[in-house]
Amino acid sequence: MLSERAIGETAINLSLYGAVTRDSRFLCDSPMFHVIGIVSSVRTPLMWGGAVLVSEGFDPSRTLSRFADRDLGVTHYFGVPQMAARLRTAPGFDPAQLRGLTGFFTGGAPHAPDDVRRWTDDGVAVSNGFGMSECGTFSHTPLDPLLVAQHAGSVGKPTPRTQARIVDAAGAPVPPGTAGELQIRGANLFSGYWRQPEATAAAFTADGWFRTGDIARIDAGGYLWIVDRQKDMYISGGENVYPAEVEAAVAGLAGVAEAAVVGVADDRWGEVGHLALVAIPGAVIGRDAVMAHLGGRLARYKLPHHISVIDALPRNGAGKVMKAQLKALLAAPPV
Numbered sequence: 001m002l003s004e005r006a007i008g009e010t011a012i013n014l015s016l017y018g019a020v021t022r023d024s025r026f027l028c029d030s031p032m033f034h035v036i037g038i039v040s041s042v043r044t045p046l047m048w049g050g051a052v053l054v055s056e057g058f059d060p061s062r063t064l065s066r067f068a069d070r071d072l073g074v075t076h077y078f079g080v081p082q083m084a085a086r087l088r089t090a091p092g093f094d095p096a097q098l099r100g101l102t103g104f105f106t107g108g109a110p111h112a113p114d115d116v117r118r119w120t121d122d123g124v125a126v127s128n129g130f131g132m133s134e135c136g137t138f139s140h141t142p143l144d145p146l147l148v149a150q151h152a153g154s155v156g157k158p159t160p161r162t163q164a165r166i167v168d169a170a171g172a173p174v175p176p177g178t179a180g181e182l183q184i185r186g187a188n189l190f191s192g193y194w195r196q197p198e199a200t201a202a203a204f205t206a207d208g209w210f211r212t213g214d215i216a217r218i219d220a221g222g223y224l225w226i227v228d229r230q231k232d233m234y235i236s237g238g239e240n241v242y243p244a245e246v247e248a249a250v251a252g253l254a255g256v257a258e259a260a261v262v263g264v265a266d267d268r269w270g271e272v273g274h275l276a277l278v279a280i281p282g283a284v285i286g287r288d289a290v291m292a293h294l295g296g297r298l299a300r301y302k303l304p305h306h307i308s309v310i311d312a313l314p315r316n317g318a319g320k321v322m323k324a325q326l327k328a329l330l331a332a333p334p335v
Contacts, residue, residue, distance in 0.1 A: 001191040009188035010136025017140040018103040024050035029058040060090035080319040081111040095122035112251030120149040130155035131269040162186035182216035183209040234271040235261025244320035249297040256285030273304035
């Protein structure tokens with residue numbers, strides 16, 4: 001349940017990083033049942049007296065043509081990293097089409113550092129951020145190509161209107177650079193889960209901090225780094241493995257369009273990683289090439305034991321990979 005105050009705070013938070021004014025024009029390709037669509041892309045410009053251009057849906061080539069249309073005058077765009085990736089692979093992609101944007105934001109899923117740097121190399125500062133339905137837009141990297149490149153993979157800094165802390169399993173704050181659960185506090189938080197008082201109570205600490213369920217760390221400069229979802233972590237040979245780290249290491253491997261990792265049962269190690277890859281049309285991906293690429297980037301216990309090339313990753317309407325469905329898909333016998 002989101003109050004008017006909470007929704008307003010999300011609009012303010014994005015405005016603080018996005019340089020939003022009365023002259024801003026947001027192009028909204030995102031679904032309206034998602035915070036990125038109905039709140040970040042709609043409420044933010046309207047709060048300032050700006051404009052929102054609502055599209056029929058996301059089509060990479062059409063979106064690029066709208067960025068280049070000076071009559072439309074698009075200044076801001078917000079999508080998930082998958083949408084950003086599809087823009088880059090669209091026929092006739094030209095990064096110059098995006099250089100006129102004041103803000104190009106991504107969120108809702110991890111954005112691999114190598115992918116972020118490709119954008120900055122093209123002169124486009126992709127501001128990656130963190131948010132949830134429960135807290136709206138919470139943090140973003142500044143709209144500065146140099147800072148974005150220096151902190152590629154980070155979700156930026158929380159705004160001054162919010163608070164963040166990282167705690168260990170006992171709920172005690174940990175030093176900078178140490179991974180733990182991200183907890184947040186502020187007027188941007190939701191009021192509770194609809195008709196679920198037990199779930200609402202469990203989501204908050206006694207002193208009012210919201211338990212996000214995300215594993216994160218905050219560096220000495222105050223930048224926030226999401227390690228992974230707590231529920232997606234698996235334990236291999238007694239060591240914690242975060243799929244997002246493995247997925248980020250795969251980014252940049254020739255021929256790979258998308259990648260996702262899930263933990264699966266193993267008699268020897270307890271759990272091991274199963275890497276699912278989607279190939280770029282026409283590309284052939286071999287196991288040896290994947291392992292050679294990952295070998296210099298990951299510790300041995302983090303390397304996947306199984307690799308499968310599949311047609312597509314199962315995603316929900318907001319573009320997030322549905323890990324439970326992926327695990328079931330990988331476990332199913334070949335047809």
